[in-house]
Amino acid sequence: MSDFFSLQDKTIVISGASSGIGKSCAELCAASGAKLILLGRDISKLESAFQEFKFKEKPLFLELDITSEDDVNQLSKTLIEKDIKISGFVHSAGLKHTLPLKNTGTKVLSESFTVNVFSGFYLARAFSQKKIKADNQSFVFISSIAGVVGEPANLAYSATKGALISGTKSLALELAKQKTRVNCVSPAMVNTPLSEKMFDNIGEEATKNILDKHPLGIGNPEDVAKSVVFLLSEGSSWITGTNLIVDGGYSAH
Amino acid sequence: MNTQTFLEKLQDELEEDNTLTLETKFKELENYDSMSVLSLIAFIDESFDKSLDTKHFKDISTVQELMELIGSENFED
Numbered sequence: 001m002s003d004f005f006s007l008q009d010k011t012i013v014i015s016g017a018s019s020g021i022g023k024s025c026a027e028l029c030a031a032s033g034a035k036l037i038l039l040g041r042d043i044s045k046l047e048s049a050f051q052e053f054k055f056k057e058k059p060l061f062l063e064l065d066i067t068s069e070d071d072v073n074q075l076s077k078t079l080i081e082k083d084i085k086i087s088g089f090v091h092s093a094g095l096k097h098t099l100p101l102k103n104t105g106t107k108v109l110s111e112s113f114t115v116n117v118f119s120g121f122y123l124a125r126a127f128s129q130k131k132i133k134a135d136n137q138s139f140v141f142i143s144s145i146a147g148v149v150g151e152p153a154n155l156a157y158s159a160t161k162g163a164l165i166s167g168t169k170s171l172a173l174e175l176a177k178q179k180t181r182v183n184c185v186s187p188a189m190v191n192t193p194l195s196e197k198m199f200d201n202i203g204e205e206a207t208k209n210i211l212d213k214h215p216l217g218i219g220n221p222e223d224v225a226k227s228v229v230f231l232l233s234e235g236s237s238w239i240t241g242t243n244l245i246v247d248g249g250y251s252a253h
Numbered sequence: 254m255n256t257q258t259f260l261e262k263l264q265d266e267l268e269e270d271n272t273l274t275l276e277t278k279f280k281e282l283e284n285y286d287s288m289s290v291l292s293l294i295a296f297i298d299e300s301f302d303k304s305l306d307t308k309h310f311k312d313i314s315t316v317q318e319l320m321e322l323i324g325s326e327n328f329e330d
Contacts (some may be wrong), residue, residue: 100288103295153291201294203307206287 004235008033011086011134012232015039015066015123016093018049020192021142024221025090025228030055032229034088039075039123041065066093066119076126086127087134088232091120091164092142096157096194098201104155116160117167124171128180137180140231141168142224145188145247153202161186165243172241181240183231188247190219215249223248254300255329256320263316266296275317279310293319301327 012029016022017038026036027050036059040046043063050059062078064071079086094116097108124139126132146154147161165184172182189195189210195218199207211218227246230236245251254262256275264273268284279285290310297303301323313319320328 098291099295100292103292153288200306200308201291203287203290203311206307 005230005233006033007088007229007233009035010088010232011035011037011084012088012090013037013039013086013123013127014090014092015119016091016142018042018046020092020194021187021190021221021224021228022090022092023049024225025092026050026059027053028222028225028229029088029090029232030057030059032233034232036060037062037084037086039064039066039093066123067114069122072119072122072126075123076129076132079126080131084132085134086132087137089123089127089137089139090142090228090232091123091140093119094142094160094194096154096198098153098198099156100153101155108156109159112156112160113163116157117163120164121167124182128175128178130178133178133180135179136234136237137175137178138232138236139171139175139180139182140228141182141184142228143168143184143186143243145186145245145250147184148186148243148245149251168243169241176240181231181236183236183239183241184243185224185227185231186243186245186247187219187224188214188250190221190224192221213250213253214247215252217248219246219248254327259320259328260316262296262300263293263319266292273316275315275320277316278314279316279319280314297323303327 007029012034014022014026017026018040030036035057038059038061043061046061120141141164143164144161146158147165168182168184224246227244260273267289269282290307294305297305
């Protein structure tokens with residue numbers, strides 16, 4: 001039996017790779033044989049995140065502001081010039097504000113949508129171009145269980161993650177004919193710098209409530225990355241437009 | 254910011270009908286809950302550029318104590 005879950009000979013781009021789920025995706029994709037292009041706003045932070053990790057082939061680290069259409073257009077030009085074909089893209093860049101409705105205004109909403117949603121769509125647009133796409137292609141947006149079920153003080157974040165889930169379905173239909181599959185992964189709470197910051201913010205009682213809602217406990221970034229590798233691989237060749245929930249049972253209640 | 258303005262803004266932020274004083278205890282306020290704490294954190298961040306988290310609120314009970322946490326240098330009187 002061939003190895004359906006290998007990423008050998010595939011070039012995968014990952015946004016938000018310097019920490020948390022994005023970093024874990026990068027490590028697991030590399031271990032599965034992929035060549036990597038890692039995007040970050042701060043290249044030194046990105047490179048230092050992988051100082052300890054032994055890559056068979058060193059990733060291409062690219063510094064760019066993914067919220068800037070100009071920067072993303074420039075990335076397209078670079079890829080075309082270097083004749084690099086993209087097999088997969090993981091949009092893991094994201095930010096989260098834990099704020100009640102009354103404190104959720106233009107600044108918070110705009111920043112959340114720009115980073116969590118718009119940048120992912122700019123990058124998907126770039127990589128789906130004929131000159132850049134590989135024959136078979138897979139995009140994976142890291143959404144969240146908050147895009148499916150509600151949480152107090154989480155309006156901006158959950159709205160952006162819901163937008164990724166619904167946007168994924170339209171993109172999946174639009175890009176199916178060019179053999180680009182588009183899916184979401186929706187994790188519940190995993191141990192990342194973002195979640196640690198949130199636990200600090202919401203306090204012990206609310207933290208305990210969240211922990212109690214995960215039958216399999218809080219996840220690790222690798223738990224999510226494994227599902228991402230599956231969706232990037234040929235093992236998921238007939239899957240598009242879905243939202244794969246990876247939540248330790250959080251939403252089974 | 255002077256104390257009076259702070260008390261008024263705080264009252265507005267917490268959506269309280271009654272005037273607040275330095276001695277007002279947060280837990281005795283009608284609308285005070287975990288959302289209020291998040292709201293106060295955002296208010297203090299915006300008004301004083303000071304980042305607090307919910308842990309800080311465990312140790313304070315009155316408005317006076319909140320002002321001490323924010324720092325006397327941030328108040329004109």
